Amino acid sequence: MAELIEGRTGTWEIVIGMEVHAQITANSKLFSGASASFGGAPNNNVSFIDAGFPGMLPTLNAYCVEQAVRTGLGLKAQINQTSVFERKNYFYPDLPTGYQISQFQHPIVGTGIIEIDLPNGVTKSIGVTRLHLEQDAGKSIHDMHPTKSYVDLNRAGCALMEIVSEPDIRGADEACAYLSKLRMILRYLGTCDGNMEEGSMRADVNLSLRRLGAKEYGTRCEIKNVNSIKAVQQAIAYEAQRQLEILEDGGTINQETRLWDPNKMETRSMRSKEDAHDYRYFPCPDLLPLILDMTEVERIKATLPELPDDKKHRFMGDYGLSNYDAGVLIAERVRADYYEDVAKGRDAKLAANWVINELLGGLNKADLELDASPITAAQLGGLIDLIANNTISGKIAKDVFAEMFATRQDAAKIVEDKGLKQVTDTGAIEALVVAVLAENPNEVAEYRGGRDKLFGFFVGQVMKKSAGKANPTLINDLLKKHLGDIG
Amino acid sequence: MSLDTAVVAKAARLARLEMDEGRLDYFAGQLTRILGFIDTLSAVNTDDVLPLANVSDITLSLRADTVTEGNQAANILANAPESAENFFVVPKVVE
Amino acid sequence: MSLTDLTIADALTKLKAKEISAVELTQAHLDACAAHRDLNALITETPDLALKAAQEADKRYAAGQPMPLDGIPIAVKDLFCTKDVRTTAASRILDNFIPPYSSTVTKKLESSGTIMVGKANLDEFAMGGSNTTSAFGPVINPWQRDGKPDIKLVPGGSSGGSAAAVAARMAMGATGTDTGGSTRQPGSFCGIVGVKPTYGRCSRFGIIAFSSSLDQAGCFTRTVTDGALMLEAMSGHDPQDSTSAARDVPQWARNLNANVKGLRVGIPREYRVDGMPAEIEKIWEQGIAWLKAAGAEIVDITLPHTQYAVATYYIIAPAEASSNLARYDGMRYGVRVEGENLVKTYEKTRAKGFGDEVTRRIMIGTYALSSGYYDAYYIKAQKVRRLIANDFTAAFQHCDVILAPTAPESAFAIGENADDPVKMYLCDVFTIPASLAGLPAMSVPAGLDSQGLPLGLQVIAKAWDEQTMFNVAKAIEDAAALDVLPHLLRKAA
Numbered sequence A: 001m002a003e004l005i006e007g008r009t010g011t012w013e014i015v016i017g018m019e020v021h022a023q024i025t026a027n028s029k030l031f032s033g034a035s036a037s038f039g040g041a042p043n044n045n046v047s048f049i050d051a052g053f054p055g056m057l058p059t060l061n062a063y064c065v066e067q068a069v070r071t072g073l074g075l076k077a078q079i080n081q082t083s084v085f086e087r088k089n090y091f092y093p094d095l096p097t098g099y100q101i102s103q104f105q106h107p108i109v110g111t112g113i114i115e116i117d118l119p120n121g122v123t124k125s126i127g128v129t130r131l132h133l134e135q136d137a138g139k140s141i142h143d144m145h146p147t148k149s150y151v152d153l154n155r156a157g158c159a160l161m162e163i164v165s166e167p168d169i170r171g172a173d174e175a176c177a178y179l180s181k182l183r184m185i186l187r188y189l190g191t192c193d194g195n196m197e198e199g200s201m202r203a204d205v206n207l208s209l210r211r212l213g214a215k216e217y218g219t220r221c222e223i224k225n226v227n228s229i230k231a232v233q234q235a236i237a238y239e240a241q242r243q244l245e246i247l248e249d250g251g252t253i254n255q256e257t258r259l260w261d262p263n264k265m266e267t268r269s270m271r272s273k274e275d276a277h278d279y280r281y282f283p284c285p286d287l288l289p290l291i292l293d294m295t296e297v298e299r300i301k302a303t304l305p306e307l308p309d310d311k312k313h314r315f316m317g318d319y320g321l322s323n324y325d326a327g328v329l330i331a332e333r334v335r336a337d338y339y340e341d342v343a344k345g346r347d348a349k350l351a352a353n354w355v356i357n358e359l360l361g362g363l364n365k366a367d368l369e370l371d372a373s374p375i376t377a378a379q380l381g382g383l384i385d386l387i388a389n390n391t392i393s394g395k396i397a398k399d400v401f402a403e404m405f406a407t408r409q410d411a412a413k414i415v416e417d418k419g420l421k422q423v424t425d426t427g428a429i430e431a432l433v434v435a436v437l438a439e440n441p442n443e444v445a446e447y448r449g450g451r452d453k454l455f456g457f458f459v460g461q462v463m464k465k466s467a468g469k470a471n472p473t474l475i476n477d478l479l480k481k482h483l484g485d486i487g
Numbered sequence B: 001m002s003l004d005t006a007v008v009a010k011a012a013r014l015a016r017l018e019m020d021e022g023r024l025d026y027f028a029g030q031l032t033r034i035l036g037f038i039d040t041l042s043a044v045n046t047d048d049v050l051p052l053a054n055v056s057d058i059t060l061s062l063r064a065d066t067v068t069e070g071n072q073a074a075n076i077l078a079n080a081p082e083s084a085e086n087f088f089v090v091p092k093v094v095e
Numbered sequence C: 001m002s003l004t005d006l007t008i009a010d011a012l013t014k015l016k017a018k019e020i021s022a023v024e025l026t027q028a029h030l031d032a033c034a035a036h037r038d039l040n041a042l043i044t045e046t047p048d049l050a051l052k053a054a055q056e057a058d059k060r061y062a063a064g065q066p067m068p069l070d071g072i073p074i075a076v077k078d079l080f081c082t083k084d085v086r087t088t089a090a091s092r093i094l095d096n097f098i099p100p101y102s103s104t105v106t107k108k109l110e111s112s113g114t115i116m117v118g119k120a121n122l123d124e125f126a127m128g129g130s131n132t133t134s135a136f137g138p139v140i141n142p143w144q145r146d147g148k149p150d151i152k153l154v155p156g157g158s159s160g161g162s163a164a165a166v167a168a169r170m171a172m173g174a175t176g177t178d179t180g181g182s183t184r185q186p187g188s189f190c191g192i193v194g195v196k197p198t199y200g201r202c203s204r205f206g207i208i209a210f211s212s213s214l215d216q217a218g219c220f221t222r223t224v225t226d227g228a229l230m231l232e233a234m235s236g237h238d239p240q241d242s243t244s245a246a247r248d249v250p251q252w253a254r255n256l257n258a259n260v261k262g263l264r265v266g267i268p269r270e271y272r273v274d275g276m277p278a279e280i281e282k283i284w285e286q287g288i289a290w291l292k293a294a295g296a297e298i299v300d301i302t303l304p305h306t307q308y309a310v311a312t313y314y315i316i317a318p319a320e321a322s323s324n325l326a327r328y329d330g331m332r333y334g335v336r337v338e339g340e341n342l343v344k345t346y347e348k349t350r351a352k353g354f355g356d357e358v359t360r361r362i363m364i365g366t367y368a369l370s371s372g373y374y375d376a377y378y379i380k381a382q383k384v385r386r387l388i389a390n391d392f393t394a395a396f397q398h399c400d401v402i403l404a405p406t407a408p409e410s411a412f413a414i415g416e417n418a419d420d421p422v423k424m425y426l427c428d429v430f431t432i433p434a435s436l437a438g439l440p441a442m443s444v445p446a447g448l449d450s451q452g453l454p455l456g457l458q459v460i461a462k463a464w465d466e467q468t469m470f471n472v473a474k475a476i477e478d479a480a481a482l483d484v485l486p487h488l489l490r491k492a493a
C-alpha cells in the first residue's frame, strides 16, 4: 500500500499535511486595482501599491473576500465573522514591501472537511485546518543573467487562498486524491481556475514518517514547488525514501524547508530558508479587522452550486449510475451539466454510456475540451432519441455519432440524408430471413443439430443484408419463428 | 536587564542592517537603556485588557473588484537602481 | 505691512479684492525662502512650479472663480509624496526618489489653490523631536534666546522645517505630520499654531509611513483661523486609505467661536510631572486663568496612565516603523549600495541609507516583534494603549476639552538632549497620550519664557470635535494677544 514504506527495520507510515495556495479568480488584486490576469509584459499589471512604493496603502477587494467565504462554505467550514490581516515580515526581492499581508491568528475560514475518493472506491475525510487570505509575491527569474535576478511584479499582490490540511493524508495516492478533489471543488465554486501549469494552484507538502502503529508524529519537512499532481507523486516518493534512509540508519530528520526540483527529480534544502525565520507577525496597521456581514454570508451560501460529492450521490440515486460512472461525469461541473442535459427525459444509463464512452472518448482522441465539443448536449440527446424510438439501431447510431462529430450536423438529418432509417417492416425483414436461411442450408442443419450459438450468425447475416438497418428485435423474432417452423 | 550583542546581532540580521562590532556594542547599550525604560510598563495591570491595534471606530470598507491601474511599467521602473527589459534587476537570488 | 506678514485669511481677502496678486504674494515668499536658506528649512525649493501655479491662481481670480485657498504659498513636509518633485523623507535612502504620484492631502491642497514653495526638512522618516536627525542637516529655529544669537536652537520635530518656514514667513502655512507630537511640539518651539486632527480625518495615502496607527497629517499656520482654514482643505474621506473616516468636513473657520462661556475645560492632574520647569507651570496657569476669565468652567480631571504613554509609544511606533521601513531595500527605488551578494546588498543599503535614530527605532521595533518578546512588549503596549484611550473617554465624561502644556520645555540648542535617547523621548510626554488615543490636539502660542522663547499650550478635544479645539485655541490666542516676531526677523522689521 502506498501509504506505507518498507525499510530494513520495519514498516513506516507516510504522514502528510498539505498547504495549497490557490489564486482567487478575480479581476483585480487583493489590495490594489491592478489586473490579476496571468501573463502580460513584465511589470505591466502593477500598481504602486503592489510595488511597495512609499506612502502606498492597501484597500481590500470585496470580491476576493466573497470568494474566500464561498470556498469556505464549499469546504463545509466554519466562517469567521471577524478576521485580521497581519504582516509577515521577511526580505525577498519579489516581496516589494518587505512583508506579506496575510492572515495568521484570525483566518477568515476555520476548520472544514474534504472527502477524498480513493482508487479502491473507498472515501476518506481529510480535515481542513484553515483557509486564509493573503497576497502573492512577484516572480524572480534567475536564468537571464549570470549574477543577477530579474524581478517581475505582475503576480505580486494577487489574491491567494492558503488552504491548510490536517496531517490526515497517508501516502502519495491520498495526497493526489486530496489535491484533485480540492481542485475540483474550487473549480465547481468558480473561486480558482485550478490551473497548476500557470501557477494558480501550488502545493507545499509537509511529510514525515513514523513507525507503523506509532502515535507520535515524526519530524516533518516542508517541500515547496510541488506544482502538478505528478510532481506530488514523485516528490513524495523521493522524500519518503530520503527520510526512510536517514531514519533506518538511526539518524534524525532536520525540520526544514526543501525544494522539489522536477528536473533532477529530488528535493533539496533551501539555502534561503536556512536562517530560522522569525516572521514577526503583527496586525497590519493599514487595515482594520475584517468583519463579515453574516446575512451576506447566508446569501452566498444560498447561491452555492451543487458540489461534487452531492452531485455524485444524486447521480447514483436519481439516475442509477455506478459509482465509477457518476465519478467520471461529475469530475467537471460542465461535464455534469452536459450529462444532465442529455439525460433529461431519456434513459439515464444509456445517456451516461454515450457521454462517457463516445463523447468523452471522442473528445479525448481529438484533444478537445468539452466546451469545444462539436456535438451539443441537445444533439446527443437527439441521437439517443432515435435509438429509443427505434429509428436507428445502436450500431448505426455509432456511425451517425461519428458523422455528427465530424460535421456538427443533427442526427436526424444525417439519418434522413443517408437513408439510415431502421427497417421495421416485418414483411421486408421476413424476406431477408427466408433468403439467409435458404443461402445457408449447412448452418441451418447444424443449428438444428444443437449448435445454438449459430443463432448469432444468422442475426449477423440478416443485418448485413439489410445494411444494418433492420430492427434487431424483429430479426430475432422472425429468425426464431422460421428456424422453429422448419424444425 | 542588559542586552547582549548576540541578541542585537539577531535583530540587525532580521532587519537587514549591517553592523560591525562597534555598532553592535553601541546599539546594545542604547537598546538596553531604552528597553529598561520601557520595562516600566510591567507595573501596569493589564489582566482582562484587550490589545488596541487601532483607535479607529470605523469598519473596514471594501473595494469593488475592478481594474483601475496598470499599463505603467515605465513609471514603476522609473526610480529603479537597475532595470532591464522592463524587469527590476537585483543581485542574484539564492533559493 | 510686508506681504509675508499677512495671515492666510487676510491674504485671501486682499486677493479677492485684487489688492494683491498671487504672483506677488508667491514671489514675496520665494524671496523669503531664498533669504533664509541658512535655516535649512527646505530640502527642495520649487520656485518655478510655484510661480506657474500662482499665474493660474491669478487667472482664476481674474475670472472671478477662485478656489478656497487660491494663491496661498505653503511649504510641504518632505514626507508627503509630490508627483514629479523629489520626496526624500529626509533620508539618504530616498535621496533620489521622484514619486510618480501625489499624496491625497497635497492633491487636496493643490485643488484648493495653494502654491507649494518647497519641500520642508524634517527628522529622518519623521523620527525625532528636534529636526536634528535629517540626512540634509538640522533645521535652525528663527527664534533665539534673547541676546544669544550664536546659540542655534532646534525648531522641534519632526516637522521642524515646516514650522521654521512658517515662523520665518517663508510660507503662510505648511503641512506637517504628527505621530507623537510632531506638529504640536514644533508649533510650540516656533511660536506658531500646530494642528493634529482626529486620527482618520486626513488621508494617509501618499504620506511616507512612520507608524500607521498613529500617523496623521496636520498643519502649521500663524493663527488659529488660518489653521482651521488649512485643515479644512486637507481633510476628508479617501477610499484609498482604509483608516480614513467617511465623515463630512465641518466648516471650522466659518464656525470659529472664541466664546468659551460654560465650556468645561479639563486640567489633567497627571500632567504636572516631576521636575516640570516653573515657566511651563506658569504658562499653563495663565491659560487656565484666561479661560476661566472668559467664562469657562475649570474641571480637575485624571488621566491615570499618563506616565506610561511614552514607553507605550516607544514600542508601538518603532514596531510599526520596523515593518513600514522594510520596503527601503534598494531594489525598486532609492539608493542601492552593492554588496557581494543579495543579503549584503540589503544590509549595506539599509545601514548606509538610514541614520542612527531610524536605525535605533528599527532595532527596537524588530526586537519587540521578534518571537519570544512579542507578548511582553508589543501586546503589552497595545493593552496599555487601550487603558490610555479609556482614560480620555472617562475624562471626557467630565469635561468638553482638555488644556495642557504642549512641551515640557522651550526650544533647546542643537546638540542638547542628544546624549540620552530616553531623555529625548520624554520630551514628548504631553503630546504622546493624545496621539495614542487618536484625539485631535493642537498647540497655540501662549507666551514667551524668560529667555524670550515661545511657549505653546495644548488643546485636546474629543474625537471628531476639532471645532471645540479650534474655539478654545482661539480664545487663548485672543487672550495672549502676542505680537512678537522671531528674533531672526526683528532686524529686518
Ligand SMILES: [Mg+2]
Pocket (backbone or CB within 6 Å): A019, A204
Ligand atoms: Mg505556508
Ligand SMILES: [Zn+2]
Pocket (backbone or CB within 6 Å): A021, A134, A162
Ligand atoms: Zn501562504
